[in-house]
Amino acid sequence: xxxxxxxxxxxxxxxxxxxxxxxxxxxxxxxxxxxxxxxxxxxxxxxxxxxxxxxxxxxxxxxxxxxxxxxxxxxxxxxxxxxxxxxxxxxxxxxxxxxxxxxxxxxxxxxxxxxxxxxxxxxxxxxxxxxxxxxxxxxxxxxxxxxxxxxxxxxxxxxxx
Numbered sequence: 001x002x003x004x005x006x007x008x009x010x011x012x013x014x015x016x017x018x019x020x021x022x023x024x025x026x027x028x029x030x031x032x033x034x035x036x037x038x039x040x041x042x043x044x045x046x047x048x049x050x051x052x053x054x055x056x057x058x059x060x061x062x063x064x065x066x067x068x069x070x071x072x073x074x075x076x077x078x079x080x081x082x083x084x085x086x087x088x089x090x091x092x093x094x095x096x097x098x099x100x101x102x103x104x105x106x107x108x109x110x111x112x113x114x115x116x117x118x119x120x121x122x123x124x125x126x127x128x129x130x131x132x133x134x135x136x137x138x139x140x141x142x143x144x145x146x147x148x149x150x151x152x153x154x155x156x157x158x159x160x161x
Contacts, residue, residue: 001141005061008134012055015127019047038116046117049124053131061138081150088143095139099132 026040059065072083106122106129114121 001061001138004134004137005058008054008058008061008131012051012058015047015051015054019044019051022047042114042116046124046127050127050130053127054134057131057134057138060135063142077155078150078153081146081153085143085146085150088139088146092136092139092143095132095136099129099136102129102132 022040022044026037026044029040030036056065072080072087075083102125106125109121109125112121113119
């Protein structure tokens with residue numbers, strides 16, 4: 001699991017640096033050299049999508065996304081574990097639905113090409129697909145952990161006086 005997380009971390013970093021490099025090239029060529037590039041803006045957009053979704057998968061593993069857990073924090077014991085497991089299962093279903101939709105849109109958009117780079121638009125969606133794949137992998141581990149906690153739950157014994 002650490003290697004997969006490392007892949008997403010390094011991939012997000014590389015894509016972010018590539019995006020910043022493309023933006024720097026575009027700014028210098030347009031404002032200093034007065035020779036705007038046609039490819040840098042498209043490439044920076046592609047790298048932005050990839051860095052966002054690779055970074056999102058990494059953040060998912062670290063549980064660093066914004067979470068609204070007001071109800072969950074108020075519950076204790078078995079009720080807390082049950083609600084957490086239900087939320088995790090529903091989130092997993094949602095991720096798989098988006099993942100499936102991304103596959104469909106990649107198939108539909110494959111013949112379409114970008115203007116400057118002349119690559120398939122589906123490469124933009126491939127970043128979404130790869131990021132969601134990581135989120136699903138990491139989320140399945142979270143569901144497994146939540147289910148194990150629910151199964152192994154033992155209510156605390158009351159202290160005797």
